[in-house]
Amino acid sequence: MGQAFYEFPEILLFPGQETMVFQETDCILFLEMPQFPDQETPESRKPPPERDILERLMSEGLHLPELRLDLKAREIRSPSRTASADAELHIEWGSNKDIFIIECKSQNTPKVLEVAIAQAVRFGYEFKMRPMVVVPYLNEGSLDFLESHGVSGMDLCGNCLILGERFVIRRDGKPNRFTSSAPIKNVFKGTSSLFARCFLLKDRFVSHSELREFAISRAGNRTQGGLRQVEESSRFAKGTASKVVHALAEELIVVREGDGLRLVDPRRLIENLRQNYAPPGIHRIAVKTSLGEQGSLERLWDAHEEGTLRSVMTGLSSASYYGLLSTTEKPAFYVNDLTAALKLLEARPASAFSTLQLLETKSGVPFFDARQQGQMLIASPIQAWLEMSKAGPRERDAARELESDLANGRGAR
């Protein structure tokens, strides 16, 4: 890449790890990525506590070519004496000098970042300095969020957005060194995700209890113990519901209104579910049976009604029932007991000229929110969408329509 000239205050963004610095009259392109910090920060799974964050920045020596960074006072009382900011940072570049007032946080969830930004802006106004937040990790989305609020940011992983009066520096793409400071992912994965999925089926609940009861009702486990068995399962424990709601609130996906819970950002919920979806651990086989397809479906339905075998059509196979795909593939079903299913269907494994496919899973996830279609259970629209989103291009194309339904609150139908 060569030199380029831009109208200030243009910010040029490059993917990966390149630093761009612009000022009003010159454009300087750094082809080599400066270390920021300039020493390797020791790998640490846990982010440092708030009081140590600035120590990490100070001890590793803030350095950028052509830039001078000078961490000044700490714990500075505001002029109004009502609060104290964490530090003051002076940044010089050429003849330009800017002073930043810093708010540190030891976490970087969207909610914490939002609070930090609000505090930094307030301090910026009170101290008459430019606001900046310092957190363990800033991803691209967080940097965009900071930029939209006109607040600078630095993290301990090498990412930054520095908004000077006459220059801008942005660096992104450095990986998160602090895995525990990453968004809590397990609420979007596996069994925990079932509570999160509930919000795509019903966008508000009057209480945690209602959420839990809703989740249990959609689990639809008709084993011999009935619903009681499900209720006793740790899958739908009160503690799990609480943890999931807390995580969703931290991510600003759900808000608490008194005891009530309301979905406010379905698109983010959808994106997180998609990113974290992994098919359940499965043993999959194609089988042949003299019962034929229709006979097999009847047997599976009878067993479902009796509670002797759980079965549900996979999401991909269910896609046609959501008006999305036409397919030649043999129907595929999740079952909770492959041996029992083979016996029930009088079937044997057969890759050629098979009747249907069976996928054994002990996970309750694929069965969640199964929908009755005649005498058959098809997958929840959420399960269908997730499976299609991870499949081939036609499936992903068709998944977009279902995603739109879910984002617009039409998942419940």
Place this chain on the structure above:
Amino acid sequence: MTGDPLMPHLMDILEHPELAGVVLGGGFGIRLKRQHLANEGTETLISRIPPARATADFDIFLRIDVLANAEQCRRMGSILQEELGYKIRLYNWQFEKSIGEQFPDRRVKIDLLTRAPLKGENVKVRKMREKSLPDPKPSKVGEGALHGFLTEEAFAIERDPVLVPVRGVTTKGKALNCQVTLPHPYAFLNMKVRAAHDWLRMDRGEIERKRFAEKHPFDVYVLAAMLTESELDRCEELAAEFAHHEVAQEIRAQAEELFKDPTSPGWIEVRRQLGEEINFEAFDDGLRRALGYAR
């Protein structure tokens, strides 16, 4: 809602004699061919053919003589719009309507396409000038109620079309046993190789990206896998006939670029989507013979 949202709409089209002779390409055409082979148990180039899925689109090819006949176009347009309820989407070669009451927001779409007219074929070809269309601007063929989107790579669309039996029920519940016309594999492969090459160009940033274009190299594999022995023989004859056809020559070169060997981009994409090792030798041999290019 039945298990196949698109079949009733195909049955609606095939119920009308004026529309029954259209050639159905695209993903749904591949899906019907796949189903037919499974039903017949016919031996194909590659025994394990991946399942074919299709979204709610019909790519329908109209013959040039149909497009040159204003009255016939008027009747067909009337059937599509007044009887079957399709509305023009943007241009009068694009139609759509709701897929049904259960999912009123889902649309079934029809695109009308055609080959480039030959010298002496008396039909109008006009370059489209709408600013919304990317450069180079496409052309449309015909006049009056219907047009066909000019598709260069469909040069063989009218040669040896394949009739495939279909059974189904119309949207009004009428049971039908009829036939649908599909492109001959030679014509189908030429179109899909061109589409797959466009995907490669998008991947390189040479042309504007279209979402999900990676389905095209996979479709090339499926089409080749579905070749029967007699179809392959006929492909070789057609390839020889079109040996000096400019577009056919381009497409042969594109096929070579995409699928020359297991490290070629088209083949890598097919393997990535299939997620398993597949029979490159059989595919390579079949594709070369079908399109007429040497090793």
